[in-house]
Amino acid sequence: MHLSPDDIIFWEYGFIKLNATIVYTWGLMFVLAAGSKAITRKLSVGLERARWQNLLEIIVSAIKKQIEEVGLRQSRTYLGFVGTLFVFVATASLFTVIPGYEPPTGSLSTTTALAICVFIAVPLYGIKEQGLGGYLRSYLEPTPLMLPFNIIGEFSRTLALAVRLFGNMMSGTMILAILLSITPFFFPIVMSALGLLTGMVQAYIFSILATVYIAAAASGHGGG
């Protein structure tokens, strides 16, 4: 019994090691990139279009709409980052229907990596939108007294992002494994379905929170 796919190591050389997290992530990346390329190779601009194209259009439109609803008008600028967060987390949990698969998001290393990406991306977008001074000034709001708390909040929310996703994904897999050993037949399927739902919800939460952080930084109303 292992808690994280990091523990399944296929190949190791010094500090470089190829564990299940990295391998499955590559697999996901390959499937996503190849599938996208296959589908978008012959896109139709007419009123008639293929089912897969329709699906992708729905996904992209929904993400775009969510970003706009949060308050970022330049939704295309953030679509790549936020959209990829959602697609990656959602696909990672969706693929749990494949036996033997371990979601990469069930590894704290992966979620930490994603949280760090958000942690870096938020100030970058903030500076890009408001300039360096404008962004730094947002740490002094509403009063300069709040500066330490703002900085602490910046770190704590990143930690929360990482741990929340990891906890949910890991727990889903763990519960499934434990239930399989206790009640092998019916109950694990229900929990697996629940796990799929939880994965989708987590993907949404992760990406929407990242969007909210970016929006807060970009519009200059302080972090939080």
Added chain:
Amino acid sequence: MLIDWFTVVAQAVNFLVLVWLLKRFFYQPILNALDARERRIAAELADADAKKMAAEKERNEFQHKNDEFDRQRTALLSKASGEAQAERQRLLAVAQNDFDNLRASREKALSREYRSLSEALTRKTCAEVFAIARKVLTDLASTTLEAHVVEAFIRRVRELGDDEKAQLASAFQSGTVSTPAASTATPMLATVTAVAEEVLVRSAFELSVAQQNAIAAVLKEMLGVKSSVRFAVEPELVSGIELVTNGHKVAWSIENHLASLEKEIGKLLENQTEYGSGPGSAPTVEIPPESR
């Protein structure tokens, strides 16, 4: 330790690569397709709007033209019907006029025909009457009648006026052709152009010697005739007798009476014809007067 830092870095790199890949193969093409579709729909809508506007404009124009056309048609129709009415009146008037003219000319022609017919009838009747009279008189001619005729002739010569007597005498003596002035004085006396040197007495019947002598005597007595008197028979004279010399003639015959009567009637008929015939009249049936 749940966090493996090498894995964290690798996953971060993986994530960034995935962002790039998805941007390259997922978001951009899909967004492009969406944009293209939106542009196309917008273009189609704009096109439809433009077409609608154009159709609206065209419809208005058509409506306007239609109204104009209706108005013009009504005007033209009323004008045409007015003109047709006027034309009808004019044609009716012309037809009425033609009809009147035709009727008038027809009436004229009928009356002329009637007149010419009646005239021809009259002429024919006259001719018949004269022919019958001639025939009757010729048939009736007898010795007694002939004697009366000779007496009448002698009386006539005796009753000649002085002027006529002198004229005849001079004609007898000089043998020149005189003017027919005396013929108007009495219808019984006519002058004709003659080249005979002698005096010629023509009669419808053979004169007896006594009668011949009586005539010669009265000629000698009244006109001073010295040349011989020749007697000839001319049946056409119809119970008559005439004296002819150098173009002068003294005659008495029923033929003369008939001829002068015929002449009078002919004159009367001609007057009638001249009075009846007008300009533009239809040709009438000419029945020439029967000559004897």
